[in-house]
Structures are given as C-alpha cells and as structure tokens.
Amino acid sequence: MFKKILILITIALSLVAQTTTDTKFTNKTTATTDSFGNTVFNQDVTIETNNFKVDNFWIKFQNGGAAQSNHSTISKSATVEISIETSSLCSIYTDLDKEGCSGQKPFLINDEAIENKNVGDTISLIFQKDYDMTNDTILYTDNNASLFYPLDIDRDEKFYKSQHDNSKSFFGIFEKIFNVFFGDNSFFGGFFNFGVVDNSNQPVEDVRQRYIANIVSGVDQNHLLEKDVTDIEKDASGYKLNTPVSLIDYTEKIVENGGCNLFFFKFSESSPFCNIIGGLPFITIFSNTTPTTTFEIDTIQTDTENSLITFASSYTGMTVSEYQNASVYQAQSVDDATFYNPISAMSSMMKFFLFGPQDQDEYNKIEEPMDTYYKFEDEDAVNLTFAVTNDGDKIDDFQTFKLTGIHSLTGNERMCRVKESNDYDNWTDYTFKPEGTSSQTFTDLGAVETETWCSRWRGDSPLSEGWCSSFSRYEVPTNLDTVQTLKTPDEWLSWCDTAMETYTPTTTEVCDYVFIFPVNCRDVIDPIFVDGYQIAEYVNTSKRGLILDLKLINLDINDPANTVRYKIKTVR
Amino acid sequence: MRNGSVAIVPLLLGIFTLFWFIWFLGGSSDTLHRVNNVENLQHLQERLLLSAAKYRFEYERANPGLTDDEYEAVTDIYIDNMMVNNKIQE
Numbered sequence: 001m002f003k004k005i006l007i008l009i010t011i012a013l014s015l016v017a018q019t020t021t022d023t024k025f026t027n028k029t030t031a032t033t034d035s036f037g038n039t040v041f042n043q044d045v046t047i048e049t050n051n052f053k054v055d056n057f058w059i060k061f062q063n064g065g066a067a068q069s070n071h072s073t074i075s076k077s078a079t080v081e082i083s084i085e086t087s088s089l090c091s092i093y094t095d096l097d098k099e100g101c102s103g104q105k106p107f108l109i110n111d112e113a114i115e116n117k118n119v120g121d122t123i124s125l126i127f128q129k130d131y132d133m134t135n136d137t138i139l140y141t142d143n144n145a146s147l148f149y150p151l152d153i154d155r156d157e158k159f160y161k162s163q164h165d166n167s168k169s170f171f172g173i174f175e176k177i178f179n180v181f182f183g184d185n186s187f188f189g190g191f192f193n194f195g196v197v198d199n200s201n202q203p204v205e206d207v208r209q210r211y212i213a214n215i216v217s218g219v220d221q222n223h224l225l226e227k228d229v230t231d232i233e234k235d236a237s238g239y240k241l242n243t244p245v246s247l248i249d250y251t252e253k254i255v256e257n258g259g260c261n262l263f264f265f266k267f268s269e270s271s272p273f274c275n276i277i278g279g280l281p282f283i284t285i286f287s288n289t290t291p292t293t294t295f296e297i298d299t300i301q302t303d304t305e306n307s308l309i310t311f312a313s314s315y316t317g318m319t320v321s322e323y324q325n326a327s328v329y330q331a332q333s334v335d336d337a338t339f340y341n342p343i344s345a346m347s348s349m350m351k352f353f354l355f356g357p358q359d360q361d362e363y364n365k366i367e368e369p370m371d372t373y374y375k376f377e378d379e380d381a382v383n384l385t386f387a388v389t390n391d392g393d394k395i396d397d398f399q400t401f402k403l404t405g406i407h408s409l410t411g412n413e414r415m416c417r418v419k420e421s422n423d424y425d426n427w428t429d430y431t432f433k434p435e436g437t438s439s440q441t442f443t444d445l446g447a448v449e450t451e452t453w454c455s456r457w458r459g460d461s462p463l464s465e466g467w468c469s470s471f472s473r474y475e476v477p478t479n480l481d482t483v484q485t486l487k488t489p490d491e492w493l494s495w496c497d498t499a500m501e502t503y504t505p506t507t508t509e510v511c512d513y514v515f516i517f518p519v520n521c522r523d524v525i526d527p528i529f530v531d532g533y534q535i536a537e538y539v540n541t542s543k544r545g546l547i548l549d550l551k552l553i554n555l556d557i558n559d560p561a562n563t564v565r566y567k568i569k570t571v572r
Numbered sequence: 573m574r575n576g577s578v579a580i581v582p583l584l585l586g587i588f589t590l591f592w593f594i595w596f597l598g599g600s601s602d603t604l605h606r607v608n609n610v611e612n613l614q615h616l617q618e619r620l621l622l623s624a625a626k627y628r629f630e631y632e633r634a635n636p637g638l639t640d641d642e643y644e645a646v647t648d649i650y651i652d653n654m655m656v657n658n659k660i661q662e
Contacts, residue, residue: 019661023624023651025644045625047617047651049660054609074610076617080625557629558636566626571618 017051024048031084031554035227037104037385037398039084039555042569048075079569086383086400088315088561089217093173098563100159100170102218103385103400103555104225106152106211106248108232111390112145114399114552122404127301127546140232140247142392148548150300151232151387152211152248159220160213171209174216181310182320204250208303211248215307218385225387230395248300305408305546309374312403315561316380327374373407375549383553383561405549416496417537424448424477424484429536432492440492444483445532450475496538499530616658624651 027044034040052071086103090096113125128147140149160170178188219225231244313323376382381402388397417431424443431437452475477483487495506526511518528535555562628647632638655661 019655021648021652021655021661023644023648025625025628025640025647043625045621047620047624049613049617049655052610052613052660071610074613074617076614076621078618078621080622082625082629558633560633564629564633566622566629568622571621 019049019051019053022046022048022050027079033398034083035229036085036102036224037227037387037400039400040081042079042081044077044079046075046077048073076571078571081567081569082557083565083567084555084557085563085565086385086555086559086561087218087563088382089311091561091563092315096170096173096217097159099221100156100217101563102221102224103383103562104219104398105384105386106150106214106219107384107386108140108149108151108247108395109147109386109388109399110142110144110392111388111396112143113148114388115145121551123401123550123552124407125548125550127304127548140392142389148386150211150248150304152207152246153214153219153225154223155210155213155220156222159217160209170213170217174213177216177314178310181314181318207248207250208299211300212303212307215304216311225395225398227395227397230387232389232392232394250299301546305406308403308548309406312376312382312406315382316376323374327372371407371409371547373405373547373549375405376403378402378404378551381551383555383559384550400553400555401550402553403548404551405547407545407547407549409545409547414493415537415539416493416535418492418496419534419536420532421534422532423475424480431537432489432496434489434493437489439486439488441484442487442492442495443480443532444485447479447483448477449479450477452476496535499528499535500538503528503530613660616654616660620651620654623654627651 024046025043026046027042029042031039031041050073052074054069054071087098087101090098090101109125113123124146125148126146128144128149141147158169160174175188179185225245232247309323313320381404383400384403385398385400387395388399390396415431415433417429419429420427422443422445424445425441427440430440432440507523508526509521509523511521513519557564624647627650628643631646632643652661
C-alpha cells in the first residue's frame, strides 16, 4: 500500500513538474581598461532549463520506447565581455556609422598630468603646440604635467568626407552641428576658406577636416590607438594602426585685417573678448624688411578650441549665444594670490604659456591675461579619452575625463621703443611697456616758441641785440609748460599705436656693390618719424591660449554618453 | 495455379521490408530524436546567453538604481518568454 502511494506521488510529481528556465549572473569581474582605453569587465551568464521533456512521436511505430524522456537540468554558461566606450556624439546622432565613432580623441598627455590636480579633482591642462615659442613645430617634453598635445591620426575618408547623401555622412553631420551651433548656414564651409598651410606651405584642408572629425566624433574604429603598440613619431610615414601617429602641425597665415571674424569661434564683435582681440593679433617688429600686415594664428589651437566648444555645447543642446552669455570673462592677474577659481592657481603659468619663458622684467610688457571660460555641469559634460605616454615613445595608457570647463585665454603683448633728438625732453631713448616703466615727457615740437639767449639757460633778460658771440647763442623755449606733457607708458603706447596706424612706411632700395655693379638689392624701411620722434621698435601682439578643466572618471555603464558592446568570450 | 503467380512474393517481401523499416526507424529514432531536441535547446540557450547579458545591462542603463537581484529577475522573465516562444516551455 505504502509503495503504491509513493509510486503514485512520484508519477504525479513528474507529471505536474513544469519546465522552467533560470538565468543567473555570476562572477562579475572588476572593471579594467583594455588596450584601446575602453572600460571592460566580464560577467558569467548561465541559462539553465529544468524538467525539460521530450515527447517521442515515433513511439507509435516503435517496439518498446519511452513515450517521453525527461531531462532534469540542461544548461549553458558563457563569459560575456562587456566593454564601455565613451562616444558622446554618436549617442546623439544615431544615424552615424558606429564604426566612425569612438571615445578616443586625438590628444596626448604625459602620465604626470594625471596627478596634476588643482582644485578638488579637477585637472587643468593647457593646449600646447609651440612650447618654447621659437619653433614652428610642436616640441614635446616628456614630463610636463600641465600640457596636452594634438595628434594627427588617420581616418577613413567615408567617416569624415562629404558623401552623396550629405545628411548621413560624417562631414555632413559636422557641418550641420557647426552651422546650427553658430546659427550661420555657411559657417562651416567658410571656415575652410582661409589659407591654412603646413610647414612646407602646402594646403592642409584635409588634415584639418580629419583632425576636427577626430575631435568631434572620436578616432574611427579602424584607426584606434592601441596601448603599448602605437608609436608616437614626429615623421609619420603612414597612418595605419601600429604605425606612428604624428603630432599635428599647421598654421594659418592670414593677410587681412584682424577682427573677431577671423576666429572660428566667433564672439560678438562688441564683446570685451573681441575688443582685446580686435585688430590683433599681429606682430610688427621693424627690421631690415618691409613691415608686413601678415599675422599668424595658431590654427590648430583654434580648431581644437572651437571643435571642443561646438562638440560639448551641441551635446548639451546649447546655442552659441547661450554659451557666450554664460561664459565668465575675467582678468587673471599674476600677482593675485587669492584662488577665487580653479584657474587662478595656474594664472602665473598662463603668462608663461601664452608668451613663453621670459625674464621677470620682460613680463612687464605683457598686459593682464584674460580668461573667458564656460563651466559644464557634470551631467551635461562630454567624455574624452586621452592617450597617455610615459616617455613620448609610444602610447602607454589611456585616461577618460569629463570636460568640465573650457578656458579661452587671451593675452596682449605691447612694447614701443621711442627715440627723441630734440633739445627739450630730458630722455633720449626709452622702451615703453604697459607696466613697470616710468612716464616720460612728450613735447609738441611744432608749438614750441623760443627766444634767443647767450646762455643755454635763461638769464636776466633775453638777448635783443648781437652782444654775445655767435658761438654762445641759444634758442631757449618760452612755452614748455604748455607744450610739454608727461605721458604715462599707456599713453605712450597709445601714441605709438596711432602713429603706426596712420603711418605709411617708405622704403629705400639699398644694394651691395661689386665694383660699380649693384647686387643683392633690397628694400630697407626708412626710419619712422612721427611728430619728431622716431619709433625704433614696436610690438603689439595678441596671443591665445586654451585650457581644459578635466575630471578623471571611470566609465560608468549607466552614462548615456557611453556605448556598451557585448562579446561572448567562452561558452561552456 | 498459373505460372508466374509466384511474382507476388517479391511484392510481399517489399511490403514487409517497408513495414520493418518503419518499425526499425521508430526504434532507432527514439534516441536520435531525443538528442536532437536537447541539442536544439542547448543551441537556443547558447544563442540567448549574449541576449541575456545585453538585456540585463541595457535594462540597467534604462532603469538605473535597482539591485542586482531585481535586474536578474527581469532578465529571467525575458528569457522565460523566449523559451515559451520557442516552445521549450509553456
């Protein structure tokens, strides 16, 4: 009886037992960085099916077989690799080809930079192309903790060039982003109309487009930099992965009047930013050549700055005026010891990076650098993955940052050396700088009235007749009080500016002679005399700098800016 | 009896062979069929492993803040549905 009940229960249980499936996740590994800078972790997944029954159809024709076979557990497990890549732009523009996007941006930092924290956990890095201001090429130093450098990494054409269907090509998207951000339909196209050349005067439009594309959407998947593999070389022979990448190098030579419209990123023409920039930057140092109105802009820096501003702003859905209105514009005094914002800690370095290493005395000719910056909130900030190198030979690691602030720096360098040869000023040759130089007299020479005296100094009465010998006659001014003024260095510099603006240079041909035959003829600029004073040397330069505030982050799977990829590693 | 009526013998043999073959097939396919079904299930499981991982983490991305157990439960329901769709379970 008992046996029967047991059998019945067993049969009943086996009939009632439903097929069920369990999905289990186990053994999640801690996240690490892979050789491309993405965050990677592994997760074991198991799918287990219990009480799986197989009905046997053929039993009808069968000589003794089971009508149903029952499998208590059938399971499969796998280790799945989950990699997180930051691709902020492609997470918005979903019609972009994913192969053309990645988190890697074309920037290189030294490993020391990661420890270079200023305030809190913010790292401020200065864009650096020309380190010592003497060389046209990028001078990389392998232990500078404050700088980031641009890299030229190749890119498949389809991932940045215009295609038939402009709307879906990468370049079409960039054009749209830039034009929408700047509110100007022709902005992006017009940007490339300036004559940008490389060191050997060759056009570099393609390089620029590639560089901008690599900033905005990241390096494409076919040209990713790889840890311990990609070399950094200055003479890149090819651009494929595993071959050297080059530190980028081009400049823009503009032979036009200055103004804010020359900058890719346009501030309002009436803004203080533009006022300091307006008409600048240019350098005119008189030498044996005709002064030129050509001035040079570090286009790579401009491209970097404006691509980042456009990219980061587009990501948060801002317009250019919203960006400008929320930007903080302030002077950065070198002497200011109060740290009222993160960048102040670096303010003394700013002059150095804007104007290069100079003697303390030389600083005096530089006006206060100005900083225009915008601060992005953490949740709106884009992520950037930078290549990290230990000694500049190869890429040793990657670090991902949140771009929390962009600082556009400007500095103005002014100097004017004036010589005088009149009898009234008690100085002869003086160099005026905005700070630290003393005021000097300026005499309106045309308005000076004189009397003739026997002595250089006025005696009891003026000479009316030919008493003293002609050797001791002196023209002594009578109205110096009214025609002579004390000008401050700033006033002198303004005088120089006005004089230079209105002065038309004249030249004289000077030749070397072999016997009587002229050789090696050249135009030599005539000495510049204005109001009886000679302007011997004149510098009026504006320089720009770019600082990024970066916050070191670990890539979070829940960050919508990130792309997550799944890959089966092993199946058991 | 007419000559040639013997010709029915191969016909009968043929019919007999056919029935035997069906009987034979039925017996041998028992194992074969069972193995096939189990293998199909395992293939399905294998294909669903990646989907399960993807579903779990994409769900987490869309609905952050839950516990691991909750994500696992949601994924479990998803895979169960897949099993129902594939007639593995009801």
